[in-house]
Amino acid sequence: MEEVGFAHFSxxxxxxxxxxxxGTIYNVFGSYDALILAINGRTLALWRDYLERRLEQSQGDRLxxxxxxxxxxxxxxxxxxAAIYDFRLPEDLSPPETYQAQVRAIFxxxxAEVRAALPASRKGEAEALTRSLLATVHGHCVFAMNGTFAMLGEREPARAVLDRVREAVAP
Amino acid sequence: MEEVGFAHFSxxxxxxxxxxxxGTIYNVFGSYDALILAINGRTLALWRDYLERRLEQSQGDRLxxxxxxxxxxxxxxxxxxAAIYDFRLPEDLSPPETYQAQVRAIFxxxxAEVRAALPASRKGEAEALTRSLLATVHGHCVFAMNGTFAMLGEREPARAVLDRVREAVAP
DNA sequence: TAAAATAATTGAACGCCGATCAATTATGCG
DNA sequence: CGCATAATTGATCGGCGTTCAATTATTTTA
Known part of the structure; x- marks a missing residue:
């Protein structure tokens, strides 16, 4: 997956x-979708590890x-x-609980970081605000990776999204 | 495409x-990628029409x-x-100029709406801010459509993103 | 109009894919 | 060792993107 991407993965x-x-692949995973889900679950685990390590090293400006x-x-x-988002389960199915738990773990x-950055009077908003800020960062990351930002002349996507996050968290 | 989605389109x-x-499909479009690009271009045109019509009807709160x-x-x-984002050209190619122009037309x-909403002192930021806000809205829309928000308990994605946009545009 | 030149259309063939499952091979156990 | 259970195989199926020689349709020319 890492090498060829979702479209050319087989x-x-x-x-x-x-x-x-x-045949053995199918005996182990049951279906193509389940194989993808296993790979994406592993990617989520790697992602979480990466985030945690990056925060451990951090001294100030954790957000x-x-x-x-x-x-x-x-x-x-x-x-x-990209495969995490390129893959979609059939519309009537939900991801397995273990997968959902991995998403929530990252969330x-x-x-915790958003709550820490919020003033005391707003800590109650932390969860709702984090959902919104994750979507905000994700949107910027998607546009950075798929060329939309390049098409529109944006050269510092990470800087732009940091502005948005600071505005939202500011007291 | 509308019916079966990108994954099952053929x-x-x-x-x-x-x-x-x-054979005729290939004579007309040249390749599968070019066919997808033609469809996505048409979707962009529909999208633009929809946006324009929606703004025409609008009386106040245009953003x-x-x-x-x-x-x-x-x-x-x-x-x-979704097909607009699910499809990716080979990494070394750019979308045709006509396609890029359609993206810029929506942009x-x-x-124009963001500039109108900004105070006079900030109108110079309009383009950069619009890129960022489009990414913000897109991120919320993606999470709303792919189930991420449902997984995290977000029930009013449009409301959440409106808060982000108002924060960013506020004088 | 008839014949020739051009354009449009076809679909069999190729190699790849996800999926299945009867047949085979490997493993563990008494 | 013999037997039962588990693991593995790969031919087979229908469908995919892609190609291209052969065919059919249309236009031009005489």
């Missing part, structure tokens, strides 16, 4: 590379570093990161 | 439905209505809208 190629047959971590991870793992890390 | 099915053979238009169009044309419409 279960057959996975089987070839690990020295098993296509700024969290945003940098978002952009850095997406850039370092373009294809794997919880960011909530 | 040039063969297009040929079948319009009563031509697969709010532009955001509503973003969400409404994405919801009404889920698959076609220009929004710039």
């Amino acid at each position: 279960a057959r190629e996975v089987a070839k590379r690990i020295g098993y047959s296509i 700024g570093h969290a945003i940098e971590a978002y952009f850095e991870f997406a850039a370092k793992h373009r294809h794997a990161w 919880d890390i960011v909530v | 040039a063969r099915e297009v040929a079948k439905r319009i009563g031509y053979s697969i 709010g209505h532009a955001i509503e238009a973003y969400f409404e169009f994405a919801a009404k044309h889920r698959h076609a809208w 220009d419409i929004v710039v």
Whole structure:
């Protein structure tokens, strides 16, 4: 996935590379979708690790570093990161609970940082604000990675989104 | 595309439905990618029309209505809208100039609204701010459509993003 | 109008894909 | 060892994007 991206990824190629047959892939994962979900789950775990490590190193401006971590991870793992959003389960299904838990784990890390950055009087907004700020950062990251920002002349996406986040968190 | 979505879309099915053979599709469009680009270009045109019509009807709170238009169009044309972002050209290619022009045309419409909403002292920021706000709205729309917001308990994505936009435009 | 030149259309063929499953091979156990 | 259970295989299927020689339709020319 990391190498070829979601569009050119194939279960057959996975089987070839690990020295098993296509049948074994299906015995282990059950379906193509489940294989993708397993890979995306692993990417989420890597993402969370990356974010946590980046915050450990941080001394001040933790929110700024969290945003940098978002952009850095997406850039370092373009294809794997994009696959998380390129893949969509059939409309009537929800991701497995373990997958949802991984999304929430990343969310919880960011909530803590947003809450810490908020003045005491606004800490109650932390969760709702974090959902909105994650979407904000994500939107900027998507436009940075897919060329939309380049098309529109934006050269400092991370700087732009940091402005948005500071506005929203400012007392 | 509108019906089956990017993942299940196929040039063969297009040929079948319009009563031509697969070969003719390739004679006309040249490649699968070019066919997708033609469809996405058409979607951009529809999107622009929708936005313009929605703004014509608007009496006050034009930015709010532009955001509503973003969400409404994405919801009404889920698959076609998603296909704009699901499709990625080979990394070394840029979209054709006509396609880029359509993206900029939508951008220009929004710039005018953002500029009008900004106080005189900040009108110089209009373009940069619009890029950032488009990304912000897009991020919220993506999370609304792909289930991320549902997973995190967000029930009013349009309301949340309106708060972000108002913060950013406020004098 | 008839013949020739040009344009448009076709669909079989290729290699790849996800998915299935009867047949085979490997493993563990009494 | 013999047997039961588990793991693995890959041929097979229908569908995909892509190509291109062959065919059909249209236009131009004589």
